[in-house]
Amino acid sequence: MRRTPTISEVAKAAGVGRATAARTLGGYGYVSADARDRVLTAAQKLGYRPNRLAQSVSTGSSRTIGVVVADVSNPFFGDAVRGASELATAKGYGILLMSTYEDVENETSAVNLLVDNRVDGIILSSSIRGTGHGDILRSARDQSIPVVLLDRQISDAELDTVIINNRESVRQAVTSLISLGHSRIGFVWGPPNEYRPRWQSELSEAAQNDLWTDGERMMGYLDALADSGVELDIDLVSMGEKTEHHVREDLGRMLSMKKRPTAIFCTETEALTGTLAAIRSAGLRIPEDVSVIGFDDSSWAAVYDPPLTMIKQPTRELGAEACRLLLDRVENGIGPAHVSVLETSVVTRESVLDISDRNSD
Amino acid sequence: MRRTPTISEVAKAAGVGRATAARTLGGYGYVSADARDRVLTAAQKLGYRPNRLAQSVSTGSSRTIGVVVADVSNPFFGDAVRGASELATAKGYGILLMSTYEDVENETSAVNLLVDNRVDGIILSSSIRGTGHGDILRSARDQSIPVVLLDRQISDAELDTVIINNRESVRQAVTSLISLGHSRIGFVWGPPNEYRPRWQSELSEAAQNDLWTDGERMMGYLDALADSGVELDIDLVSMGEKTEHHVREDLGRMLSMKKRPTAIFCTETEALTGTLAAIRSAGLRIPEDVSVIGFDDSSWAAVYDPPLTMIKQPTRELGAEACRLLLDRVENGIGPAHVSVLETSVVTRESVLDISDRNSD
DNA sequence: CTGTTAGCGCGTTCAC
DNA sequence: GTGAACGCGCTAACAG
Numbered sequence: 019m020r021r022t023p024t025i026s027e028v029a030k031a032a033g034v035g036r037a038t039a040a041r042t043l044g045g046y047g048y049v050s051a052d053a054r055d056r057v058l059t060a061a062q063k064l065g066y067r068p069n070r071l072a073q074s075v076s077t078g079s080s081r082t083i084g085v086v087v088a089d090v091s092n093p094f095f096g097d098a099v100r101g102a103s104e105l106a107t108a109k110g111y112g113i114l115l116m117s118t119y120e121d122v123e124n125e126t127s128a129v130n131l132l133v134d135n136r137v138d139g140i141i142l143s144s145s146i147r148g149t150g151h152g153d154i155l156r157s158a159r160d161q162s163i164p165v166v167l168l169d170r171q172i173s174d175a176e177l178d179t180v181i182i183n184n185r186e187s188v189r190q191a192v193t194s195l196i197s198l199g200h201s202r203i204g205f206v207w208g209p210p211n212e213y214r215p216r217w218q219s220e221l222s223e224a225a226q227n228d229l230w231t232d233g234e235r236m237m238g239y240l241d242a243l244a245d246s247g248v249e250l251d252i253d254l255v256s257m258g259e260k261t262e263h264h265v266r267e268d269l270g271r272m273l274s275m276k277k278r279p280t281a282i283f284c285t286e287t288e289a290l291t292g293t294l295a296a297i298r299s300a301g302l303r304i305p306e307d308v309s310v311i312g313f314d315d316s317s318w319a320a321v322y323d324p325p326l327t328m329i330k331q332p333t334r335e336l337g338a339e340a341c342r343l344l345l346d347r348v349e350n351g352i353g354p355a356h357v358s359v360l361e362t363s364v365v366t367r368e369s370v371l372d373i374s375d376r377n378s379d
Numbered sequence: 380m381r382r383t384p385t386i387s388e389v390a391k392a393a394g395v396g397r398a399t400a401a402r403t404l405g406g407y408g409y410v411s412a413d414a415r416d417r418v419l420t421a422a423q424k425l426g427y428r429p430n431r432l433a434q435s436v437s438t439g440s441s442r443t444i445g446v447v448v449a450d451v452s453n454p455f456f457g458d459a460v461r462g463a464s465e466l467a468t469a470k471g472y473g474i475l476l477m478s479t480y481e482d483v484e485n486e487t488s489a490v491n492l493l494v495d496n497r498v499d500g501i502i503l504s505s506s507i508r509g510t511g512h513g514d515i516l517r518s519a520r521d522q523s524i525p526v527v528l529l530d531r532q533i534s535d536a537e538l539d540t541v542i543i544n545n546r547e548s549v550r551q552a553v554t555s556l557i558s559l560g561h562s563r564i565g566f567v568w569g570p571p572n573e574y575r576p577r578w579q580s581e582l583s584e585a586a587q588n589d590l591w592t593d594g595e596r597m598m599g600y601l602d603a604l605a606d607s608g609v610e611l612d613i614d615l616v617s618m619g620e621k622t623e624h625h626v627r628e629d630l631g632r633m634l635s636m637k638k639r640p641t642a643i644f645c646t647e648t649e650a651l652t653g654t655l656a657a658i659r660s661a662g663l664r665i666p667e668d669v670s671v672i673g674f675d676d677s678s679w680a681a682v683y684d685p686p687l688t689m690i691k692q693p694t695r696e697l698g699a700e701a702c703r704l705l706l707d708r709v710e711n712g713i714g715p716a717h718v719s720v721l722e723t724s725v726v727t728r729e730s731v732l733d734i735s736d737r738n739s740d
Numbered sequence: 741c742t743g744t745t746a747g748c749g750c751g752t753t754c755a756c
Numbered sequence: 757g758t759g760a761a762c763g764c765g766c767t768a769a770c771a772g
Binding site: 385386387397398401405407408429430432433434435436437438 | 766767768
Binding site: 022065067068069070071072074075080082089090091092093095096097099100103104107112113114115116117128130131133134135136156157160161162262287288291292294295298316317318320321322323334 | 426457517682
């Protein structure tokens with residue numbers, strides 16, 4: 019099987035020197051129209067394709083960016099990757115994709131693989147909480163490869179970051195619930211297992227330690243309650259494992275309380291599906307018995323029965339903005355770290371009921 | 380800013396020749412324990428990272444595979460990519476990802492980019508129907524880069540392919556509907572706009588020309604009707620643009636027929652969401668008024684009200700199998716094209732009603 | 741066991 | 757305008 023033709027073979031076939039062939043194929047320098055034609059047709063005939071790897075090792079730029087997310091099959095990340103990919107492709111960059119499945123070792127080797135492939139930059143949605151990114155990003159830093167953080171912020175690092183206004187968006191949504199007469203509002207998901215807070219102060223501390231999106235959203239919930247002077251009932255926040263199964267259990271408990279919540283706020287898709295299942299199996303109706311607000315609008319929310327009111331985030335734009343920041347950094351070098359905060363919006367549908375007239379006691 | 384250290388710098392720092400450093404770092408050939416240690420610590424101290432690009436141009440293998448799908452943000456492809464990615468990562472391969480958005484030009488440039496990057500192989504979910512892949516796959520063929528087709532079969536090419544048993548799975552599902560007393564069964568989506576068949580023969584021909592999954596599924600539908608001697612009503616198959624919006628219109632028409640369908644079969648997620656919306660806005664109930672079966676089980680189908688009966692396909696495994704075939708081809712060379720047909724299963728829930736006792740007329 | 745040397749495909753300078 | 761020649765970082769014979 020014939021090996022792939024090189025630029026020198028094209029040159030020979032065209033009867034010119036390598037450099038001339040390289041110039042016309044690379045589109046730089048001077049070359050006569052005659053020579054250009056001969057090279058082009060020769061290249062065409064031989065099925066010549068430039069070797070980007072060789073180009074990269076020669077020029078030092080691979081025109082490839084690395085993207086590492088928790089899980090491509092998660093629609094949120096899928097959409098973010100799409101946003102980044104569209105922009106990258108338009109500018110002639112390739113995308114090397116890695117998933118971590120929230121595992122630190124996976125994340126480390128993902129970053130290392132990208133570095134070894136000499137990507138021009140990395141978009142990273144890290145699964146590390148709090149500090150301690152030094153180790154993971156070390157190889158990238160050593161090779162001075164720019165990194166943009168996506169969706170998950172890191173406190174210490176001076177890195178470009180793209181996030182949404184998690185805290186504020188939840189605060190607004192929960193506040194609107196309160197203004198509609200709801201005061202017992204369930205919150206799924208609260209902080210992870212290990213914290214197990216028992217009082218407001220502990221809860222708030224747990225949320226703040228948790229620099230993740232979840233922590234931010236929880237803070238928004240607490241903000242809203244505090245703003246409106248509604249007392250927190252810690253039994254109304256679901257804690258522990260973040261699985262649909264666990265939510266169903268937790269919610270089963272909540273919904274069978276003597277004073278059960280009149281509304282539930284869900285911070286993620288799985289939290290929402292678990293909640294819906296629990297409500298249904300408790301024989302309750304939405305919104306007559308329980309109001310529901312979810313996060314991250316998905317296609318099915320609009321056709322659910324009843325259609326679900328959701329907080330919608332500009333997921334694709336999140337990825338696009340990350341890519342924009344990254345390419346800017348790649349092409350225009352250094353400067354102070356920039357953090358983009360994108361806005362969410364609430365899509366009002368029919369899963370929230372106004373019960374303010376029921377509170378005439 | 381210090382440039383990234385090369386293998387010769389490591390060698391010098393360790394006081395050995397390049398080759399020795401290369402041998403220990405590359406893990407091949409003989410090298411004394413002493414030298415090995417010195418090289419390793421030197422590499423460690425300098426933060427050395429191998430340049431895979433240089434390795435690739437030298438060895439001719441990039442240990443990277445290309446994946447091109449219609450759209451990463453589509454959960455189906457997201458999951459398939461995950462399956463492929465997991466396996467590739469485990470074997471030390473990187474993944475270059477491209478989306479086509481069902482556009483032929485995009486597909487061509489995607490494949491070309493991958494070829495130019497000298498990927499070791501390509502997993503392709505092509506948006507081309509029928510024949511005419513010659514142009515798109517030409518560069519890959521010229522460079523003799525193996526290609527595995529994913530989810531969408533191509534007739535002429537002798538390529539490894541991974542698909543599901545579309546036709547048979549639909550046949551079975553529709554047959555079960557018939558055995559429960561349904562005879563007027565709506566089908567979404569039928570063949571695309573340009574065909575506009577008006578009779579059974581034309582419809583069947585259109586489906587067969589359409590070598591895509593949709594065509595196969597439509598054939599399964601026709602099979603089931605024929606098997607059971609149920610007459611086809613062509614007004615019960617939705618045609619034209621494959622958008623949720625269009626489905627709603629089409630279904631609005633169907634549901635207001637004098638003899639409206641008692642069941643609807645949906646071949647894709649968007650077809651399903653459109654159908655659900657139409658049913659709801661017609662004021663009909665599932666399954667009392669209309670039964671529904673969807674394709675490609677998603678998390679929300681289980682918590683819908685009522686829970687939806689779905690045909691489930693092994694999406695992730697689809698990607699994994701494609702990757703398996705590809706890596707086998709990459710590592711063990713040639714052989715006859717292999718096509719893997721994966722099995723679907725039906726997840727029975729509560730959206731289908733037995734109406735066989737209603738047919739006592 | 742180790743160092744020298746010749747490629748791999750391509751970009752690019754520098755005389756002609 | 758054009759070609760010869762060197763370098764990019766690395767692999768892999770090949771002698772020693």
